[in-house]
Amino acid sequence: MPYFISPMLAVLGSPFDSEDYIYELKWDGYRALLFCEEGSYRLMSRNSVDLSEQYPELKFLSRLPEGVVLDGELVALVEGKPDFESLKSRSQDVKTHIIYFAFDLLYKDFESRMMLPLMERKKYLEQVLAPHLQEQLVLNQYIETQGKLFFEKAREQGLEGIIAKDRMSVYIPGKRESTWKKIKRSLEIYCLIIGFTPGEDGIGFKNLILASEINGELKYVGRVGTGFSQAFKEELYYSMHRLIVNTPLVPCPEQGIWIKPELFCKIRYAEFTNAGILRAPVFKSLAA
Numbered sequence: 105m106p107y108f109i110s111p112m113l114a115v116l117g118s119p120f121d122s123e124d125y126i127y128e129l130k131w132d133g134y135r136a137l138l139f140c141e142e143g144s145y146r147l148m149s150r151n152s153v154d155l156s157e158q159y160p161e162l163k164f165l166s167r168l169p170e171g172v173v174l175d176g177e178l179v180a181l182v183e184g185k186p187d188f189e190s191l192k193s194r195s196q197d198v199k200t201h202i203i204y205f206a207f208d209l210l211y212k213d214f215e216s217r218m219m220l221p222l223m224e225r226k227k228y229l230e231q232v233l234a235p236h237l238q239e240q241l242v243l244n245q246y247i248e249t250q251g252k253l254f255f256e257k258a259r260e261q262g263l264e265g266i267i268a269k270d271r272m273s274v275y276i277p278g279k280r281e282s283t284w285k286k287i288k289r290s291l292e293i294y295c296l297i298i299g300f301t302p303g304e305d306g307i308g309f310k311n312l313i314l315a316s317e318i319n320g321e322l323k324y325v326g327r328v329g330t331g332f333s334q335a336f337k338e339e340l341y342y343s344m345h346r347l348i349v350n351t352p353l354v355p356c357p358e359q360g361i362w363i364k365p366e367l368f369c370k371i372r373y374a375e376f377t378n379a380g381i382l383r384a385p386v387f388k389s390l391a392a
Contacts, residue, residue: 105139105141105171105173105211105214107139108137108148108152109137109173109210109277110150110152110277110278111135111137111150111175111277111278112175112275112276112277112278112279112281112284113278113279113280113281113284114267114280114281114284114285114286115280115281115282115284115285115286116285116286116287116288117268117285117286117287118287119251119252119255119256119266119287120251120252120268121249121250121251121252122249122251122268123248123249124270124271124272125248125249125251125268125269125270125271126222126223126246126247126248126268126269126271127246127247127248127250127251127254127255127266127267127268127269128207128244128245128246128266128267128269129244129245129258129263129266129267130258130263130264130265130266130267130286130287130288131177131179131186131205131244131264132179132186132188132263132264132374133177133178133179133180133186133188133191133205134149134155134177134178134191135149135150135175135176135177135178136148136149136150136155136176136177136178136204137173137174137175137176137210138165138168138172138173138174138175138176138204138206139172139173140165140166140168140169140170140171140172140173140174141170141171141214142170143166143170144166145165145166145168147159147162147165147178147204155178159178159202161202161240162202162204162240162241164236164238164240164241165204165241167236168232168233168236169212169213169232170214171211171212171213171214171215172209172211172212172232173209173210173211174206174208174209174210174229174232175206175207175208175209175210175275176204176205176206176207176208176244177204177205177207177244178191178202178203178204179191179202179203179204179205180200180201180202180203181200181201181203182199182200182201183199185262186263186264187200188375188383189377189378201239201240202240203239203240203241203242204240204241204242205242205243205244206229206233206241206242206243206244207229207244208222208225208226208229208275209225209226209228209229209232210225210275212228212232218274218275218276218277219274219275220274221271221272221273221274222269222270222271222272222273222274222275223271223272225275226246229243230243246269251266251268251287254266255287258289259289262289263289264288264289264374265286265287265288265289266286266287267284267285267286267287268284268285268287269283269284269285270283270284288374289374290372290373290374291372291373291374291375292370292371292372292373292388293316293325293370293371293373293382294316294368294369294370294371294391295314295315295316295325295368295369295370295371296314296315296316296322296353296365296367296368297312297313297314297344297363297367297368297369298313298314298315298324298352298353298354298356298362298363298365299312299313299352299356299358299360299361299362299363300312300313300341300344300360300361300363301313301327301358301359301360301361302360302361308337308338308341309337309340309341309344310329311327311328311329312327312328312329312369312387313327313352313356313358313360313362314326314327314328314369314371314382314385315353315354315356318380322353322354323354323380324352324354324355324356324357324358325376325380325381325382326381326382326385327358327385328371328382328385328386328387330385330386330387331372331386331387331388332387340367340390343367344363344367347363347364347366347367348361348362348363349362349363349364350362353365367390368390368391369387369388369389369390369391370388370389370390370391371385371386371387371388372385372386372388373385373386
């Protein structure tokens with residue numbers, strides 16, 4: 105059995121209905137593969153980092169059958185809702201429940217099952233987990249056909265979104281396959297560009313440094329480095345270069361090159377962190 109398997113990834117999609125797909129909640133946590141062998145276990149992140157020791161409350165996972173590899177998500181629940189920040193940093197002031205939501209089975213009895221259709225792997229997963237399910241080990245549930253309604257329900261509850269999976273899909277490690285589609289809730293905010301971090305060798309820029317009005321006060325809210333075409337980045341860089349000033353408009357922990365407050369932009373993001381920083385920001389467009 106391999107030490108690590110790079111997880112299969114999904115492409116971005118929009119809500120849809122189909123009898124050929126099942127739909128699961130997209131949990132806001134750490135993707136983690138669970139390897140069980142020799143009376144022990146390891147939880148491996150998608151970047152091949154062993155997370156086991158970070159979550160000692162999951163030691164009971166060592167009781168799962170040997171020769172099993174599962175795919176799932178490590179999630180921190182605070183007052184019944186996913187809280188990504190609590191997964192990264194434990195606070196004694198916040199009651200956090202760490203749960204492993206299992207949604208796929210890759211190995212059983214030390215043999216790969218990845219080339220089996222998804223629904224066959226789901227049946228094996230249910231069989232393996234049935235004697236071991238508890239509050240911190242959960243079989244991820246799914247619905248059939250009604251993806252649009254499921255997405256709306258997830259969005260109304262403030263959840264991150266859903267994953268649509270072709271019922272016949274095989275598991276392709278490390279690949280982003282169109283048979284799995286992630287359908288994410290997103291928010292938008294208007295930000296002021298207050299500076300940028302220069303690109304390699306001082307050419308162009310790597311990230312934009314942003315501020316936005318929060319509770320009536322202009323504050324630093326983070327950086328954005330995705331969502332630009334190369335041609336647009338070059339055009340924007342020249343626009344910013346003529347606006348360079350010595351100091352940032354608002355207090356900012358970043359090291360950067362500061363500009364006059366003349367350029368606004370629209371940013372798509374997942375949420376604000378507890379520190380007031382945009383999480384998963386993507387540049388959408390300049391704003392008038």
